[in-house]
Amino acid sequence: MIALDVGGTSMKGALFDREMKPLGRLRRATPRRHGPVAVIAEIVAAVHALNEQAAGYGASVRRVGVVVPGIVDEVDERAIYSANIGWENLALGSMLQEATGLPVSLGHDVRAGGAAELRLGAARNARDVLFMPIGTGISAALFCDGRPVRGLGHAGxxxxxxxxxxxxxxxxxxxxxxxxxxxxxxxxxxxxxxxxxxxxxxxxxxxxxxxxxxxxxxxxxxxxxxxxxxxxxxxxxxxxxxxxxxxxxxxxxxxxxxxxxxxxxxxxxxxxxxxxxxxxxxxxxxxxxxxxxxxxxxxxxxxxxxxxxxxxxxxxx
The missing domain is CATH 3.30.420 (Nucleotidyltransferase; domain 5)
Structure with a gap:
């Protein structure tokens, strides 16, 4: 599996085996100053690079998970808006799947990070959680009774x-x-x-x-x-x-x-x-x-x- 976190400054990726053991890592700059097209091209290049790492291990990638900032419709896998990257209403999930030839799931970066903290990290024993990382931008993930509040993609x-x-x-x-x-x-x-x-x-x-x-x-x-x-x-x-x-x-x-x-x-x-x-x-x-x-x-x-x-x-x- 490939996991890729696209931030406003950099994107960080990793390759995992079936036991979720990391096999490889990748870090690249996010070329947001050159516009959304350049950012999408860099995402595709990062996925290809991690896929090549998998081939080096004799493994086949079964799924790619990409998380991005801004307003994200996770059901339709659309990047609705990002002030820092500049895209609006992109069918990003299907675009990446077509460009990479791999099955891609699109999510929201902070909600994904909050889910990880809820399951594996500092919030493991909590049910009501506000997770707020601070980076190039600021967003939050809210969990009520252990469930993420999405608010049609706008929450947080x-x-x-x-x-x-x-x-x-x-x-x-x-x-x-x-x-x-x-x-x-x-x-x-x-x-x-x-x-x-x-x-x-x-x-x-x-x-x-x-x-x-x-x-x-x-x-x-x-x-x-x-x-x-x-x-x-x-x-x-x-x-x-x-x-x-x-x-x-x-x-x-x-x-x-x-x-x-x-x-x-x-x-x-x-x-x-x-x-x-x-x-x-x-x-x-x-x-x-x-x-x-x-x-x-x-x-x-x-x-x-x-x-x-x-x-x-x-x-x-």
Whole structure:
């Protein structure tokens, strides 16, 4: 089996035998600056390279699993939208299957990572889990009673929650998204702009904290504040994560306002902006007009969808 995780900066692949023992690994840069066509070509090349590794072991690949960022329809295996890579509404699963000649399953990168943590990692004994890795972009996977919440592919787009209304322009064409403050790319760029010195990624900014660098501290504090604001919204307002089409939503308990180190933070400055925080994804006002299912003010309950559609949007797993 081949597994390939396509990120905004790099793609990481592995070849596994029937006992799930890794036989080979691969890492390549994601050429997102050259557009979606170049990224797809690199995915195909990575799959071919891993398939060649399998042939070297005298093995045949039975299945390829590819996970990608953004909004993903896992049922139809379509890449609906990715702000970081730039594709929209691609039948990516079938495209990759045709290009590689191998059976391909397409999934969402963070939901796949969350499922792995739930089954094999830190969340093994938990049933209700929020998994949020931070990389080129920011997304989350929510599991309720052990089942993933998909929300028609939109659930978990936490990186496009507005935490600083009127803030910096995001790749999704909105302003003040969490990704513009707390993603690895944003942290790197913010440090360079503030200090006038280039650094090799967010890890380098984190390393400078141990040396008392005041610019690194200021950038890091701003990122942690943004993350605390988003997590407070998620844990107190499920609508911010599930993106429902009415105010009807499930609720679950959870801590709010925690910093990256686990210590309590001050009340997030954006906690009062929950209506703005609930506008997630590429369809939000400002890029494509009024969000489907919302009123003229952009809030839920626009009245365009019936009760059955609303229940499906919230309760689809």
């Amino acid at each position: 787009e936490l990186g496009h929650m507005s935490v600083e209304p009127g803030g910096e322009l995001c790749a999704c064409s909105a302003r003040g998204c969490l990704e513009t403050l707390a993603s690895a790319v944003a942290i790197t760029a913010a440090y360079g702009a503030r200090s006038g010195r280039g650094v090799d990624g967010a890890a380098a900014v984190a390393a400078l904290l141990t040396h008392g660098d005041p610019d690194a501290q200021a950038v890091w504090d701003r990122a942690v504040d943004a993350l605390a604001t988003a997590l407070a919204a998620v844990t107190t307002c499920p609508a911010a994560l599930l993106r429902p089409r009415t105010h009807r939503a499930r609720q679950w308990p959870g801590p709010g306002g925690r910093s990256a180190s686990g210590s309590s933070s001050r009340p997030p400055h954006g906690a009062a902006h929950l209506p703005a925080a609930s506008r997630t994804g590429p369809e939000r006002t400002g890029r494509r007009g009024r969000v489907p299912g919302r009123g003229a003010d952009g809030l839920a309950g626009g009245g365009r969808h019936n009760k059955q559609e609303t229940t499906h949007a919230i309760d689809t797993y």
